[in-house]
Amino acid sequence: MAVSTSGTGALIATLAQAMPVSKLVLGKPVEEVVTLIPRVFNLCRGAQEAAVKLAFGLPLDADVRRKLAQDFVRDHLVRLGLLLPRHLGLSTLPVAQGIDGLLPAQMPETEADFVLYLRQNDGVAPMLRALDAAFQSGEAVADLPLADDARIVQTEACENSVAARHCTHPVMQHIAETRGRGPLWRIFARMLDLVTCSRGEVPAPKRLDDGWVVVPASRGAYAMRACVREGIVAQFERITPTDHMMAAGGIMAQSLASLPARSRHLAPLLVDVLDPCSPVTLQDGAHVGGVADA
Template structure:
């Protein structure tokens, strides 16, 4: 694992949502099912699938397409609109049809499948290649990398620091292995994971929701949701939700490790780093060489 020396001077402040259990315990199951997707509407389909499965309810018709569509659109906006603007570039116009996203974002041949193809693609100027190339150049090899165990079924409800991002879904891909070996588990590695996850969403390649020891695990745009819930006579009696944001912001988690490995002369890049990691809630930094 490539990693630059840690810099301990950052203070991370967030304004998290109130505990979800306080919002749903005592309500009817139907109220909970309707409430959560509205509150957490960035991943509306994932929330609805997770909470319905947690209460043993039938999934709505077309749920898989809705879930994949939400994930694909989230990645597309990040890669083609938000990040280019953050880098001072013009946003890319996105097609109306989701099936046209790969050609728009990656070029006619799609996203590269081998290390050699990937290195060629970075120089191609096609689609999001200029964004990936600039990020690659801005962050030195080993900068902003993290070294955490990947999320798996057995640790999904663990509240501490684990790699619960879409990178965990694609860590074995040849391009991901190549970027990890050549640059570390840093910003470029994370953006490659988003591109691969978009392709998986559009090709029905996302992992299926599963139930593990009473918990429901559902893929979403930022990683894997875990929900555990019980009900009695139609009323919610317990509810626990562990999200990618919980893991990203945990002590010693992805954000803390990545910021610690941001070289002091590149502290001005902290907002871009947060944009790439994308913890889903506002983050304020203090300390470092520059406040962010």
């Protein structure tokens, strides 16, 4: 994706027109919708299937968390080992080897560990080092309240992301203090999530008040609510991590606003770090910059 650097205003990101989900499901039998939703949103099929089942009060598989974790591992491996190295001009990594081909046997746990790790040449360390060098401190950052049970069911801006699951880790806190909540912070969170997911550890799907359910996903968490009358879907609502990311003043807007003009060529890399689930168009004033497919 090429981005014009002639303008002086902040880049603006817009999503492709959203699929009218309610029109797809309202008036249909529950069984049909349970099958349809994971097929339509197949980038995160497992999370969608779990969410829609829970929203309709259907039982989840006994090993649902293990299956979700496997999906998240796959997504993280592709982003960390293939997509981001390509963006940074580096060789791709052996994702077929799984976590052992990308991460150290012991993840950095302290500031000193992290500084030492950035000097290494194995696995994702060169990619992480290149990412750190690409963005200066305070660039492409977003500082938002973490998604909680109240915020997750609203479409207002919040930190509904993988990073929200790991923000208390000492290295995450160090990165936030020294660079800000930017690309390095977000990608180190992906690494931490890859470790926990490889052990089958993901947040448990849960029910909230007013019929809402929340299910973890590789990008954050999904919220869903449905109402059924005589086996037919009468109401259906779905809120995704991308909805929160793309909200006014959200992660995408703040990240682009803090990206200086001299670094606009990094916008495609930034979009791939943020990882929206739909294609994004970047505009500089009245000039369309291009499209990034996440």
